[in-house]
Amino acid sequence: MQARLAAKDLACRRGDRLLFRALSFECDSGAAVHVTGANGIGKSSLIRILAGLLRPFAGDIETVGDIGLVDERLALDQALPLGKALAFWETLDGCRDAGRAMELLDLADLLDVPVRFLSTGQRKRAALARLLNRNCPVWLLDEPLNGLDTQAQKAFEALIAQHCEGGGIAIVASHQPIVLPSPRTIALAEFAA
Numbered sequence: 001m002q003a004r005l006a007a008k009d010l011a012c013r014r015g016d017r018l019l020f021r022a023l024s025f026e027c028d029s030g031a032a033v034h035v036t037g038a039n040g041i042g043k044s045s046l047i048r049i050l051a052g053l054l055r056p057f058a059g060d061i062e063t064v065g066d067i068g069l070v071d072e073r074l075a076l077d078q079a080l081p082l083g084k085a086l087a088f089w090e091t092l093d094g095c096r097d098a099g100r101a102m103e104l105l106d107l108a109d110l111l112d113v114p115v116r117f118l119s120t121g122q123r124k125r126a127a128l129a130r131l132l133n134r135n136c137p138v139w140l141l142d143e144p145l146n147g148l149d150t151q152a153q154k155a156f157e158a159l160i161a162q163h164c165e166g167g168g169i170a171i172v173a174s175h176q177p178i179v180l181p182s183p184r185t186i187a188l189a190e191f192a193a
């Protein structure tokens with residue numbers, strides 16, 4: 001799996017506030033980075049900039065490989081049972097082994113439950129299943145552990161490690177500790193404007 005994500009001299013402005021500036025980093029295949037900082041410092045904004053959903057105030061981004069984003073928004077049809085909602089995307093994403101994500105994220109018992117009835121942690125596990133099914137090299141994860149119990153947190157940390165071992169990249173914004181395979185941190189406070 002080929003992957004690269006590089007940012008050069010990034011700055012982010014929201015409203016009339018410059019949140020961070022002069023942020024540069026490079027990640028190649030296998031890299032994992034923990035983006036840290038207090039509430040409101042700009043972690044989600046950075047993830048959205050890297051995903052191409054928010055225009056940076058300054059700077060450039062270079063990406064090699066498709067991006068998979070997981071944030072608090074669940075891109076699954078709320079009205080469908082989980083199994084059908086995931087199956088819709090499995091077809092579009094060309095997923096060849098949907099059973100793997102269901103097993104790894106312990107979703108088998110939830111496939112008949114409408115997405116709108118899922119609990120916070122179940123919704124997060126569903127979002128992570130869709131991420132796995134996409135098989136994309138660059139993972140951008142905004143608070144991926146939120147709502148997960150300890151067992152699910154550990155399972156997901158193991159999945160990030162496997163993803164990086166296979167040549168993927170994971171950029172993880174999280175206010176809570178997370179075990180990553182190559183512990184590297186971007187402390188956003190160091191780039192505060």
Ligand SMILES: Nc1ncnc2c1ncn2[C@@H]1O[C@H](COP(=O)(O)OP(=O)(O)OP(=O)(O)O)[C@@H](O)[C@H]1O
Pocket residue numbers: 014015016019037038039040041042043044045046175
């Ligand atoms: N559309 C917007 N317009 C103006 N300001 C915004 C907008 N969206 C976010 N902000 C502000 O930008 C700042 C950074 O928000 P962001 O969500 O990136 O922070 P965060 O570090 O992810 O916070 P948290 O840890 O609480 O999730 C906050 O002060 C927020 O109020």
